[in-house]
Every structure is written in C-alpha cells, then in structure tokens.
Amino acid sequence: xxxxxxxxxxxxxxxxxxxxxxxxxxxxxxxxxxxxxxxxxxxxxxxxxxxxxxxxxxxxxxxxxxxxxxxxxxxxxxxxxxxxxxxxxxxxxxxxxxxxxxxxxxxxxxxxxxxxxxxxxxxxxxxxxxxxxxxxxxxxxxxxxxxxxxxxxxxxxxxxxxxxxxxxxxxxxxxxxxxxxxxxxxxxxxxxxxxxxxxxxxxxxxxxxxxxxxxxxxxxxxxxxxxxxxxxxxxxxxxxxxxxxxxxxxxxxxxxxxxxxxxxxxxxxxxxxxxxxxxxxxxxxxxxxxxxxxxxxxxxxxxxxxxxxxxxxxxxxxxxxxx
Amino acid sequence: xxxxxxxxxxxxxxxxxxxxxxxxxxxxxxxxxxxxxxxxxxxxxxxxxxxxxxxxxxxxxxxxxxxxxxxxxxxxxxxxxxxxxxxxxxxxxxxxxxxxxxxxxxxxxxxxxxxxxxxxxxxxxxxxxxxxxxxxxxxxxxxxxxxxxxxxxxxxxxxxxxxxxxxxxxxxxxxxxxxxxxxxxxxxxxxxxxxxxxxxxxxxxxxxxxxxxxxxxxxxxxxxxxxxxxxxxxxxxxxxxxxxxxxxxxxxxxxxxxxxxxxxxxxxxxxxxxxxxxxxxxxxxxx
Numbered sequence: 001x002x003x004x005x006x007x008x009x010x011x012x013x014x015x016x017x018x019x020x021x022x023x024x025x026x027x028x029x030x031x032x033x034x035x036x037x038x039x040x041x042x043x044x045x046x047x048x049x050x051x052x053x054x055x056x057x058x059x060x061x062x063x064x065x066x067x068x069x070x071x072x073x074x075x076x077x078x079x080x081x082x083x084x085x086x087x088x089x090x091x092x093x094x095x096x097x098x099x100x101x102x103x104x105x106x107x108x109x110x111x112x113x114x115x116x117x118x119x120x121x122x123x124x125x126x127x128x129x130x131x132x133x134x135x136x137x138x139x140x141x142x143x144x145x146x147x148x149x150x151x152x153x154x155x156x157x158x159x160x161x162x163x164x165x166x167x168x169x170x171x172x173x174x175x176x177x178x179x180x181x182x183x184x185x186x187x188x189x190x191x192x193x194x195x196x197x198x199x200x201x202x203x204x205x206x207x208x209x210x211x212x213x214x215x216x217x218x219x220x221x222x223x224x225x226x227x228x229x230x231x232x233x234x235x236x237x238x239x240x241x242x243x244x245x246x247x248x249x250x251x252x253x254x255x256x257x258x259x260x261x262x263x264x265x266x267x268x269x270x271x272x273x274x275x276x277x278x279x280x281x282x283x284x285x286x287x288x289x290x291x292x293x294x295x296x297x298x299x300x301x302x303x304x305x306x307x308x309x310x311x312x313x314x315x316x317x318x319x320x321x322x323x
Numbered sequence: 324x325x326x327x328x329x330x331x332x333x334x335x336x337x338x339x340x341x342x343x344x345x346x347x348x349x350x351x352x353x354x355x356x357x358x359x360x361x362x363x364x365x366x367x368x369x370x371x372x373x374x375x376x377x378x379x380x381x382x383x384x385x386x387x388x389x390x391x392x393x394x395x396x397x398x399x400x401x402x403x404x405x406x407x408x409x410x411x412x413x414x415x416x417x418x419x420x421x422x423x424x425x426x427x428x429x430x431x432x433x434x435x436x437x438x439x440x441x442x443x444x445x446x447x448x449x450x451x452x453x454x455x456x457x458x459x460x461x462x463x464x465x466x467x468x469x470x471x472x473x474x475x476x477x478x479x480x481x482x483x484x485x486x487x488x489x490x491x492x493x494x495x496x497x498x499x500x501x502x503x504x505x506x507x508x509x510x511x512x513x514x515x516x517x518x519x520x521x522x523x524x525x526x527x528x529x530x531x532x533x534x535x536x537x538x539x540x541x542x543x544x545x546x547x548x549x550x551x552x553x554x555x556x557x558x559x560x561x562x563x564x565x566x567x568x569x570x571x572x573x574x575x576x577x578x579x580x581x582x583x584x585x586x587x588x589x590x591x592x593x594x595x596x597x598x599x600x601x602x603x604x605x606x607x608x609x610x
Binding site for chain 1: 341342343344345348349351352353354355356359360361362427428431432433434435436438439440441442443607609610
C-alpha cells in the first residue's frame with residue numbers, strides 16, 4: 001500500500017507536484033495517467049526517495065521507503081529504462097542489485113528467464129534495444145520479489161508479446177497474490193485493459209481518482225445515437241439545458257447528455273417511431289482527453305487537414321466537441 | 324525480441340528468506356559492480372604496466388650506464404628514485420579509476436538503481452569507497468613489490484637495488500601503496516562531489532600534475548608557501564625515506580617541511596573535506 005499525503009515537489013519556480021494525496025491499495029492494479037510533465041514520474045521518484053518532497057509525505061506499507069530494512073523486497077521500481085551502467089552485462093547488473101540484499105544468483109537467473117533475457121544476459125547493456133532495456137528494468141524491479149511494484153511506462157518499447165506479458169504479470173501479481181501495483185502509461189487503451197483503479201494527474205494535481213469504469217463514465221458525457229423518421233420532432237422534444245443534439249445525417253441524431261432510457265421514454269410518450277437507439281460508450285481515451293484538456297502542459301500544434309480529435313467512439317463531431 | 328516469456332511461478336505470500344539490506348551485502352554488491360566494468364580492468368592494467376614498466380626501464384638504463392664517477396647510476400640512497408618517478412605517472416590511471424567508480428553511475432543513470440536499492444544513500448558512498456581502496460591498495464602493493472623486486476634482480480642486490488632488510492625502507496614502500504590508494508580515494512571524492520567524469524578527472528589531474536609545476540614556477544610567495552600542502556606533493560612525503568626528506572628539507576629555504584606522516588595527514592585532510600561535502604550533498608540533492 002502506498003499512501004501519499006499533501007505531496008509537493010517544486011523545482012525552482014516550477015511546481016511539478018502540487019499537494020497531492022492518494023492511496024494505492026494492494027490487490028489491484030492502479031493506473032497513473034497524465035500528460036507529459038503532469039508530475040507522474042516525479043511522484044514515483046518521490047515514493048522511492050530519489051527526489052525529496054518539498055512538502056508532504058509518502059509512505060510504503062506504513063513507513064517511508066528509506067526506513068525499510070529491506071527496501072527491495074518492499075518495493076520494486078522501474079522508473080526509467082536503462083538506469084543501468086551501459087558497460088556492465090545484464091546478468092552482472094542484476095547480480096549487483098540482488099547482492100545488496102543478500103539475494104542469490106538463483107533468483108537472478110529466475111528473473112532473467114522470467115523476462116526472456118536468457119540469450120542476452122551476458123551481453124553488455126549498452127547494445128540493448130529499448131525493449132530489452134525495458135525487460136531488464138522490469139527484471140531489476142522483480143528481483144527482490146517485492147510486495148509493491150512501481151512501473152513507470154513499463155510497456156514503452158516492448159513488442160506486442162512483451163506488452164501482453166507485462167499486462168498478465170501485473171494483473172496476476174495484484175489479483176492472485178494481493179500485491180500492490182502502481183503503473184503509469186501513456187497508452188490509454190493498454191491502461192483500460194490492465195488497470196482496475198485509476199488516478200489521473202494533470203499539472204501536478206489529481207484530476208480523478210476512482211475505479212476505471214467510474215472515471216470513464218463520469219468524465220465522458222453519455223451519448224446516444226437515435227434514428228427516426230421524425231428526427232426533427234424528436235429533437236424538439238428532447239431539447240433541454242443539459243442536452244446537446246447534433247444532427248449527423250438525415251434522420252440521424254446524436255444526443256449528448258441524455259441516456260438511452262430517457263430518449264426511449266420521451267419518444268414513446270410522444271408516439272415517435274424509432275429505427276435505432278444506440279448508447280455510445282465513452283472510452284478511457286475520451287475520458288482522459290476530457291479530463292486533461294485543461295492541464296496539458298505541452299500542446300501539440302494542430303495538423304492542418306487532420307481529423308478533429310474525437311470525443312466519443314463514434315467519431316462524428318461538431319465544433320462543440322472538437323477541442 | 325522473440326525469446327520465450329515465462330509467467331511468474333506461483334509462490335507463497337510470505338517471503339521465504341529474510342533478505343535484508345546490510346552493509347556487508349552492500350559491499351558485496353559494490354564489489355560485483357567494481358569488477359564487472361571494463362574501465363576497472365583497463366585502468367588497473369595500465370597502472371600496473373606503467374608503474375612496473377617504468378621501474379624496469381629506468382633500472383635497465385642505470386644498469387647499463389657507466390660508474391657513478393662518470394655520472395652513472397646514483398648510489399643506494401636513491402634506490403627509490405625509479406619507483407617515485409613511475410608512481411608519479413602511474414597514479415594518473417588510478418585517479419581516473421577513482422573518479423569513474425562513481426561518476427560513471429551518474430553519467431549512465433545507474434546511480435538511481437543504486438540509490439533505490441539503498442535509499443539511505445550514504446552507505447552506498449562508503450561501501451564504494453571501501454571497495455575502491457581495498458582494490459587499489461592490493462594492486463599498488465603488487466606494483467611496488469613487482470617493480471622493486473625486478474629492480475633488485477637487475478642490480479643483483481647491489482648498487483641501486485632496494486634494501487628490503489632495511490626497516491627504514493619498509494615505510495616508504497608500503498607508504499607508496501597507501502599513498503596511491505589515498506589518491507584514488509581523493510579522486511573518488513571529487514567524482515562524488517562533481518558527478519561528472521570529465522570535470523572530476525580534469526580537476527584531480529590539475530591538482531596532481533599542473534598545480535605543483537604552476538606553484539613552483541610562479542615566483543609569488545603565497546604560492547610557494549602553499550605548494551607543500553597540495554594533495555599530491557604532501558601525500559608523496561609518505562613515499563620517501565626519512566633520509567630523503569631531510570635532504571630535500573635542507574635544500575628548501577622557504578615553506579613548510581612536512582614529515583612523512585604530516586604530509587600524508589594533509590592529503591587525508593583533503594580527502595575528508597571533499598568526501599564530507601560530497602556526502603552532505605548526496606544526502607540533500609535529488610538523485
């Protein structure tokens with residue numbers, strides 16, 4: 001369990017993490033989402049004591065990370081790929097880390113084969129690809145068989161097989177072994193299938209903290225697609241302050257802010273024929289975009305002629321939706 | 324990559340063995356780190372080759388030179404001459420090794436792995452220093468023994484050969500190894516302070532090589548007075564016999580004449596100050 005309380009980090013005049021408090025519970029995978037520069041890595045570095053908080057505290061299983069007698073069996077961390085001496089072989093790197101806790105070569109060999117590094121373990125790390133470096137970082141995080149796993153962008157640079165492996169591993173460790181897993185990723189589709197719980201951070205502040213489904217449904221407005229020969233009539237009856245209606249094509253409406261149940265009941269009450277009534281589920285990506293749109297630090301330039309960013313899975317949008 | 328990916332084997336929740344972070348384990352980890360990079364092997368090999376090689380070359384040159392009356396080899400009181408010269412050059416390889424031991428962790432990012440494994444930080448600094456000193460002391464003793472041993476063979480235990488039975492010789496011989504280990508540690512301390520390979524190596528080479536020349540060639544009294552307190556010059560007092568120290572003291576009319584242990588004490592003071600500041604900063608700075 002990781003508990004952060006009023007955690008703050010200031011670099012010079014820049015407030016990287018702004019008084020955040022959160023809890024990462026054991027037994028589930030907690031995803032940590034946020035745009036570049038939102039403070040994800042800084043937060044993770046503060047958990048393992050690499051950065052000193054300007055203010056506030058963070059504890060792992062009840063005490064600050066540095067106070068544990070056996071830090072590597074408490075927390076395994078992958079903070080950035082290749083926090084490794086490039087001139088050392090992968091195996092010696094792991095042996096040196098393991099030796100600091102009296103962990104023997106048996107466990108080192110175990111994590112080497114677990115991460116699929118057997119064939120390259122004797123090679124110097126300098127020649128490793130991004131994916132192999134990432135596997136080595138995960139191996140180093142696992143070597144202490146830790147109760148808590150902190151992974152910053154673990155699937156970055158991994159091949160599809162590696163992505164699937166990381167997903168299954170963290171789910172297994174959390175669900176079957178009751179360990180704490182704290183995972184950051186930019187790949188929101190990956191996060192949607194891996195995480196059970198989400199913490200979304202933007203500009204150093206927590207924007208959302210809850211189960212994945214809740215975060216998605218709260219952040220995305222419910223959208224319903226309705227097809228009716230009496231579309232214009234229906235639109236007039238649905239209209240209200242919380243409801244936005246976008247005519248997509250002739251006889252097809254997209255209704256934002258009302259549920260399928262409400263639309264269906266209004267139509268029935270008015271005797272309007274419906275040919276289609278489809279609730280459109282928001283995706284995590286939509287939720288993420290909508291949550292962080294105000295807190296993106298580094299905006300990309302608009303690409304002329306590019307499709308506007310979709311806010312629902314059905315990608316027909318109007319000016320109201322395209323940000 | 325197409326290597327097979329295994330899944331985590333099921334294991335019981337409680338840790339089976341009580342793995343713990345101890346200073347002894349930390350030393351073991353640093354020992355593995357120290358010997359598993361090429362720069363260690365290279366710098367130690369260059370040091371051994373340069374030191375032993377120079378002693379051999381200088382000895383051979385004297386063996387073949389004419390007698391003392393014709394300006395040939397000096398007598399046995401200068402028996403340490405070849406070693407002193409060799410050490411002045413050989414120490415540079417050790418200075419590079421000392422700095423790289425810690426700066427390479429900063430340039431590669433390894434330091435973050437090291438400090439995550441030992442989050443109290445200072446034990447990392449101490450254990451690295453101990454491993455470095457032990458390894459360099461061992462290599463230096465080998466170099467001193469091999470160099471002076473070969474010198475002794477070349478002179479057939481006569482003339483310029485080092486008299487190992489003379490108790491006055493033991494202190495400078497062992498002192499040479501101690502001096503070399505301390506120089507490596509001094510360079511390590513500068514590396515820990517600067518966290519940058521080039522900056523640390525340039526500084527230590529400047530202090531060991533350039534500063535003594537500069538201080539003696541500029542005729543400004545404060546510089547002349549400070550020169551004996553430079554880390555290299557002060558520490559090298561320990562590598563000289565008492566007779567040699569007395570002789571050089573009688574030649575110099577200005578500045579302090581440090582005894583062997585006083586000189587070494589000055590070098591140790593340099594190390595303590597630099598390493599102390601580095602330790603405080605290591606504790607305070609973000610890694």
